[in-house]
Amino acid sequence: xxxxxxxxxxxxKALTQxxxxxxxxTLPMAEDEWNTRPDTVSYGMVRLDFEVxxxxxxxxxxxxxxxxxxxxxxxxxDGAGWVPxxxxxxxxxxxxxxxLNTHMYERETGLFHWEWAFQVEG
Amino acid sequence: xxxxxxxxxxxxxxxxxxxxEDGGLGIAAQGLYxxxxxxxxxxxxxxxxxxxxxxxxxKGGKKRKPSPEEKAIxxxxxxxxAKFRKTGVNVQxxxxxxxxxxxxxxxxxxxxxxxxxxxxxxxxxMQKQPFFRKATSQAKAQATAAIENKIQEEFEKLDIG
Numbered sequence: 369x370x371x372x373x374x375x376x377x378x379x380x381k382a383l384t385q386x387x388x389x390x391x392x393x394t395l396p397m398a399e400d401e402w403n404t405r406p407d408t409v410s411y412g413m414v415r416l417d418f419e420v421x422x423x424x425x426x427x428x429x430x431x432x433x434x435x436x437x438x439x440x441x442x443x444x445x446d447g448a449g450w451v452p453x454x455x456x457x458x459x460x461x462x463x464x465x466x467x468l469n470t471h472m473y474e475r476e477t478g479l480f481h482w483e484w485a486f487q488v489e490g
Numbered sequence: 491x492x493x494x495x496x497x498x499x500x501x502x503x504x505x506x507x508x509x510x511e512d513g514g515l516g517i518a519a520q521g522l523y524x525x526x527x528x529x530x531x532x533x534x535x536x537x538x539x540x541x542x543x544x545x546x547x548x549k550g551g552k553k554r555k556p557s558p559e560e561k562a563i564x565x566x567x568x569x570x571x572a573k574f575r576k577t578g579v580n581v582q583x584x585x586x587x588x589x590x591x592x593x594x595x596x597x598x599x600x601x602x603x604x605x606x607x608x609x610x611x612x613x614x615x616m617q618k619q620p621f622f623r624k625a626t627s628q629a630k631a632q633a634t635a636a637i638e639n640k641i642q643e644e645f646e647k648l649d650i651g
Contacts, residue, residue: 405551405614417620420627435627441614469623470611483611485623 370434370490373416376461380414380438383453395450410442410450420487432490437469440482447482454484462486517644519574519581525637526571529585529629533569536625537561540609545596548615555617556609563593564609567602585626 377399385393396411405411416436423431438458442448458466466486473480545557564587572584587606592599612618 401553401612401617403552405553407551415618418624418628421631435623437611437618437620437623439612439618470607472607472611472613474613477614479614481611481613 369416370432370488372461372488373434373436373490376457376486376488377414379457379461380412380454383450383457385449385453395453409444410440410448412441412450412454413439416488433487434490435485435487438484438486441479442482443478443480445480447480451482454482458484458486462488515576515579515581517641517648519576520644521637521641522574522581522583523571524640525633526583526585528633528636529626530569530571532625532629532632533585533622536621537564537569540564540619540621551615553615553617556619559595560605560609563595563602564606567593567606 380395381397383395383397396406396408398411398413400415401413402411414436416434418435420433420435422429422433438454440447440450440454442450455466465488466484468482469485470483471481540561541555542558542561543555545559546554548554567587569585569587572586575582587602591602593602593605595605606622608616609619610622611620
């Protein structure tokens with residue numbers, strides 16, 4: 369796994385809101401997919417989707433660019449405050465190589481969905 | 491975009507492009523058409539690679555794959571290149587599903603772009619398969635090369651030394 373990606377996953381899993389003595393809220397974040405949807409107001413997913421390109425030389429790959437995505441599902445229209453925290457982590461660990469790919473509302477479940485695509489070097 | 495024209499300097503380049511009626515915008519559009527075609531072909535191929543399973547309601551918060559019917563709707567919608575938009579010194583286009591209409595899916599009617607987006611980005615009850623993002627990201631280098639080659643070819647035809 370690319371180091372940048374591993375660091376991003378760790379940072380996303382460590383995202384919290386609130387301070388002690390108030391309850392600290394964490395965002396349930398799965399790598400890849402949730403087998404069963406968590407019963408929470410908001411939850412997230414992060415995964416490495418595919419290899420975009422590679423720099424080759426001396427019959428080996430010198431560097432590889434991967435593209436991945438982060439998803440946030442929330443019952444609240446503003447993402448319950450998680451949107452700026454996720455985009456902040458993307459900016460810090462992907463050096464700005466990310467963009468909001470989609471923002472949808474699911475009528476069936478009442479969930480708002482954000483998807484960000486990012487690129488990392490491995 | 492890295493295509494090269496042998497000139498002595500920027501003034502010379504401007505003088506040469508000035509000889510063309512539209513300042514080279516027509517040639518740029520021809521190049522863009524080639525590149526957009528490469529992208530559209532890649533997306534069409536990617537649709538064929540979408541993994542499916544027979545439709546079932548995603549109960550209990552579990553996820554499902556797209557159904558063969560959903561995949562067939564995308565395959566029949568065809569991927570195409572939008573009408574070119576020329577603004578000043580720029581020319582732009584988009585690649586997407588040609589049919590922006592609706593499709594019958596079981597008892598419901600859904601917009602085709604919505605079905606494509608649900609498969610590409612996933613939903614809370616459908617597995618994500620980023621076929622569009624993967625095709626366009628991986629085809630960038632090939633599309634760029636096609637644009638460069640076409641522009642080079644058209645400039646050689648002009649012989650505006």
